[in-house]
Amino acid sequence: MQEGPRSLPVEPRVVVVRTAIPEGRCEVWTATSSELTGQVRALEALLSPEEHDDVDRQRNDRVTATLSRGLLRLLLARYVGQPPSAIAVIRTCPVCGRPHGRPRLPAAPHPSAAPIAFSVSHAENLLVFAFASCPLVGVDVEPLTAPDALSAELVEYALTPTERHHLMQLSTSEQPELFLRYWTGKEAVLKAVGTGLDLPLQAVAMSATQDGGTAAVDLVGSPPQQLYLRRLEVGAAHVGTLATDRAIDDLRVDHLAQASVRGLLQ
Numbered sequence: 031m032q033e034g035p036r037s038l039p040v041e042p043r044v045v046v047v048r049t050a051i052p053e054g055r056c057e058v059w060t061a062t063s064s065e066l067t068g069q070v071r072a073l074e075a076l077l078s079p080e081e082h083d084d085v086d087r088q089r090n091d092r093v094t095a096t097l098s099r100g101l102l103r104l105l106l107a108r109y110v111g112q113p114p115s116a117i118a119v120i121r122t123c124p125v126c127g128r129p130h131g132r133p134r135l136p137a138a139p140h141p142s143a144a145p146i147a148f149s150v151s152h153a154e155n156l157l158v159f160a161f162a163s164c165p166l167v168g169v170d171v172e173p174l175t176a177p178d179a180l181s182a183e184l185v186e187y188a189l190t191p192t193e194r195h196h197l198m199q200l201s202t203s204e205q206p207e208l209f210l211r212y213w214t215g216k217e218a219v220l221k222a223v224g225t226g227l228d229l230p231l232q233a234v235a236m237s238a239t240q241d242g243g244t245a246a247v248d249l250v251g252s253p254p255q256q257l258y259l260r261r262l263e264v265g266a267a268h269v270g271t272l273a274t275d276r277a278i279d280d281l282r283v284d285h286l287a288q289a290s291v292r293g294l295l296q
């Protein structure tokens with residue numbers, strides 16, 4: 031008797047389609063940790079052993095650390111066309127070698143991968159992820175504070191004399207928002223260049239605080255560098271700024287709702 035065609039066992043396979051980001055566009059994703067508590071386990075399963083160790087060290091906010099790393103992998107998967115857990119995310123600090131530096135991909139993550147830079151920030155319940163196809167991307171978000179939280183020492187520490195002068199033109203109630211526009215702009219720039227606060231905030235001079243401004247950063251030993259700033263609309267309770275080394279004329283900000291995260295995890 032002749033045997034019929036035998037069905038071969040099918041290997042489960044995650045197919046991730048790569049979505050390239052055109053030049054001039056930046057895609058920003060926001061998420062709120064309270065909305066995603068049900069997804070923490072599934073996101074944790076995507077992390078590398080090094081990331082698990084990293085999360086274990088963060089006793090204060092393990093949930094945010096897990097969401098930050100897991101969601102970053104889920105989103106990166108769309109851009110590099112690899113399964114989330116297969117992506118190599120490097121975090122080696124250039125100063126001490128420990129894994130707490132700027133997260134980045136290896137030079138050639140995948141033969142077909144487009145060059146992509148990204149940056150992550152979180153504050154309170156909010157997580158923000160920015161992706162663009164230019165070399166330098168930095169993002170920072172901070173909670174909007176009450177006027178009495180803005181001390182003279184903080185202003186002196188963070189702002190250049192010109193920026194301080196602009197701040198003092200405003201009423202006390204308007205000052206926290208402008209201060210945080212400066213602060214998030216400066217931190218976004220320092221995250222884009224990868225030094226973080228190893229460089230003083232005053233190394234970044236902001237020429238404008240309106241949408242579309244620029245910032246000049248003085249890197250020790252190199253010529254001053256100009257970065258582009260964009261204001262991010264991340265809700266009334268937070269102030270956010272994006273810094274890139276290319277002008278962004280197409281800024282997209284989308285919220286990662288629970289249903290979208292569930293969809294990406296499937």
Ligand SMILES: CC(C)(COP(=O)(O)OP(=O)(O)OC[C@H]1O[C@@H](n2cnc3c(N)ncnc32)[C@H](O)[C@@H]1OP(=O)(O)O)[C@@H](O)C(=O)NCCC(=O)NCCS
Pocket residue numbers: 094095098099123125126130131132133149150151152153169170171217220221222223224225226227228
């Ligand atoms: C980068 C830095 C400014 C972030 O400060 P923050 O306001 O507390 O945190 P944010 O939420 O805005 O950003 C945190 C994210 O920045 C990213 N990040 C960390 N170091 C970074 C760096 N050097 N450059 C760019 N991004 C960095 C990470 O993605 C981190 O989130 P994750 O750990 O969940 O992935 C701060 O950690 C810093 O200055 N680091 C460098 C200084 C340092 O650690 N020196 C010691 C050298 S041994």
